[in-house]
Amino acid sequence: MKTKTGFVSNSSSSSFIIKKKHLTNEQIRCIWDHVNEAKRRDMWNSWDDAWSITESKKKIKGSVLMDNFSMDEFLRAIGVPMKKIKWNY
Numbered sequence: 755m756k757t758k759t760g761f762v763s764n765s766s767s768s769s770f771i772i773k774k775k776h777l778t779n780e781q782i783r784c785i786w787d788h789v790n791e792a793k794r795r796d797m798w799n800s801w802d803d804a805w806s807i808t809e810s811k812k813k814i815k816g817s818v819l820m821d822n823f824s825m826d827e828f829l830r831a832i833g834v835p836m837k838k839i840k841w842n843y
Contacts, residue, residue, distance in 0.1 A: 769817040769843055776838040784832045
């Protein structure tokens with residue numbers, strides 16, 4: 755069982771879909787490697803849960819059961835256009 759102190763933004767499931775035509779190859783790489791990228795940017799906490807990422811020919815999808823890591827903040831940080839993300843599909 756995880757014990758947390760301080761603010762937790764959300765503790766439920768979450769998901770997103772982004773059409774790959776709205777992403778650069780570097781953004782796609784960062785999404786796949788979001789844990790290491792977030793650590794490098796000092797955006798990762800020890801209690802954060804990694805997102806499950808899948809990719810098809812046209813879309814990249816992510817989902818998580820415990821939404822502790824702020825994926826929206828991370829996607830913003832790597833320059834993903836927020837209006838192109840479909841949340842909780």
